[in-house]
Amino acid sequence: MEPLMALAIGLLYATAIFMMLRRSIVKLVIGLMLLSNAANLLIFTSAGMTRGAPPLIPEGAQGPIGAVADPLPQAVVLTAIVIAFGVLAFAVVLIRRAYEIVKADDLDKMKDTDT
């Protein structure tokens, strides 16, 4: 499973970077979306993809019995998904407002604040 995930994650990162290098701001945001997904999958994979029971402690026991899944990366990924969702919602609104105000979808036309 890991090699397959590694390939998928690598592909996601590559696609995301490619999209972010395009001039259109819509594609830029799509790139950002893919990038955060890639990072989430990476956390999930690098924490170890072992089959295991839910990490519940049976009644009366001092700890979980047998092999259990590590709950921490799942909590981490969940948090990261929520954060990415919020930030992307902002980014989508931002590009819409930017498009309305600058009247262009092209990053090359947004150079006034550089230099």
Added chain:
Amino acid sequence: MRPEVALPVIIPLLAGAISLLFWRSRPMQRFTAVAGTAALLLVSLWLMISVYQEGYVVMHMGGWQAPYGITLVADMLSAIMVLLTGIIGLGLAIYSLSSTGPHHEKFGYYPLMHLLLAGVLGAFLTGDIFNLYVWFEVMLVASFALLILGGEKAQMEGAIKYVTLNLLASVIFLTAIGLLYGMVGTLNMADIAQRLAVAENQGMVEVLAVMFMVAFGIKAAAFPLFFWLPASYHTPPVAVSALFAGLLTKVGVYSLFRVFTLMFDQTMDYVQDLLLWGAAFTMVTGVLGAAAQYEFRRILSFHIVSQIGYMILGLALFTPLAIAGGIFAVMHNIIVKTNLFLISGITRRLQGTYELKKMGGLYKERPWLAVAFFLSAFSLAGIPPLSGFFAKFVIVRAGIEAEAYVVTGIALAVGLMTLYSMVKIWNEVFWKSLPENNLVPESPAPRGDDGRLVKNTLGLMYLPVAVLASFALLIGVFAEPLTTMMLTAGEQLLHPEGYIEAVLGNGEALLQSALEVSP
């Protein structure tokens, strides 16, 4: 229970929530802004006293012992940063009462300001690497919204660059956390530090160190990753610019200090040259960029970049003295840079523009403002006896002791170039007479940053400027006790055993038991 570690985060969150409740009531929001930041300043003083007496103050959130729960830790560096944030927060809240117009206030300026402060303070105090990421995001989301407050064209353009590059940095940071967790199986920074020291795959540790360096390098605006900063910092309302200039990049610098002294100190052989030359190029490109500019806030933005170089140089030299110098530079820069932005807001109020060519004559008109600018600007350039001189002096001395002559020479030359930029502003804004084609009315109607008329409350803008300018002088006068404090912080950073023990309690035994359980 050590409430003073948690309160600096809780107070701004609470103040933000209260100002959200009073969304429609402008007076109430303004009152909460000042009251909340004043309470924050008091608590940060309390924290400073506790840390000064005990060295480390630790609180485990929810009673979960480290490394299982999230830990808030304050050492000397954290306490210094929290105290500075408290000072800047109160100063800016007072300044905003006058500078931010009613239209911006109506769209949630104050709640966002509190949220931003909460994010910054959380990042300074957390002892958990993933929690650090979360605070970074809290800070970023608040800064995004503040940056586009008002929604002008330049703000939109600046925001797209700012948002993209900062999100990219966040994802690199998150990726590094994921890989780190895969290696060591913990997120508590003290615990990570112990396990990385005995990790088998040191090559991977170096890769992670560089990933953290890139992520925080973008946030700190270090060369060659700083492009988002000069493209966006001059676009928002001036109080927002000042807040960003004072605090945001410093959170990146703080994280670099924390991560490279605590977790990746064994990779220093490998990354030292990268940091050292990164610092040198940051100083030079920043100051050269500023030399080409003729807009008040753009010049100052490039100087932020240049000053970041000094702080990273302090880290890169990696001796107690150098790190003390780096922290001194952070302290001096937060005070002085914020103040320069605040002054640019006052001159804009008086003359209606940020373009140096269109301004002039303020020395005659507002001598005390000129004095405040003089103190801040020449402190930035490192003229004795002001605060910047001692920051530079400590770093340069550490550089000579470490025999890094080339970089030290660059640091000194950059100081000279900084002086050039500051003298340029001085000449254009204060010394030369007002250009004849700029028709400033005798007493211009005061307008907030949203362009609407406000009451003439210039005094509220002068107050923080005067206080911060006197700090620039006082830091110079009390340089010795302050340097001793910075040296304590430097010693603590270079001997992370104290930090680890404060967080984990009897760390040795815990690590042993952990290693026995893991396969």
